[in-house]
Amino acid sequence: MDGRGDFNIVLNEEEKIVVSFNQSSMRALREFILNIGLVDLPLIGSKFTWSNFRENTTLCRLDRVLISLKILHMALGTCLHSLPKLIFDHNPLFLTAENFKAGPRPFKLFNHWVDNVDFLFHGVQFSKRVLWSGNWFVA
Secondary structure (H helix, E strand, C coil), rough: CCCCCCCCCCCHHHEECCCCCCCCHHHHHHHHHHHHHEEEHHHHHHHHCCCCCCCCEEEEECCCEEEEHHHHHCCCEEEEEECCCCCCECCEEEECCCCEEEEECCCCCHHHHHHHHHHCCCCCCCHHHHHCCCCCCCC
16 A cells, blocks of 8 residues: 555455465455445445456456445445446546435525625624634633
8 A cells, every 4th residue: 555545456356357366465455444434335346346358368446435334324325336438547436415405504604695794793793702702602
């Protein structure tokens, strides 16, 4: 692993069609995923996501989505789809999530509100209360 997120390692032997496997790298990646509490989403579609396009073809699942259980529970019906290769040696992945519950909607500021003097006055008063409270979640 090179520290940049581009591991080029499979998790198990079923994810690669080739003669040799780096068992220690596979074990290290599995332990890393387990230790930080992530889930490797199963892939729908193609079993492999990369090919070397050579006569002695190597096929691997190098591309994956790792997700925490907390996020997975917020996004019920999450699926990872492998799309057909078009140009590159990797299959594009498409992540879908149904019923995503991210919490309250974020505050939006519209430019025309800034033109309103009352809005600016109340916005400044609110900001002072928040800053003086020392807690961004208390108003």
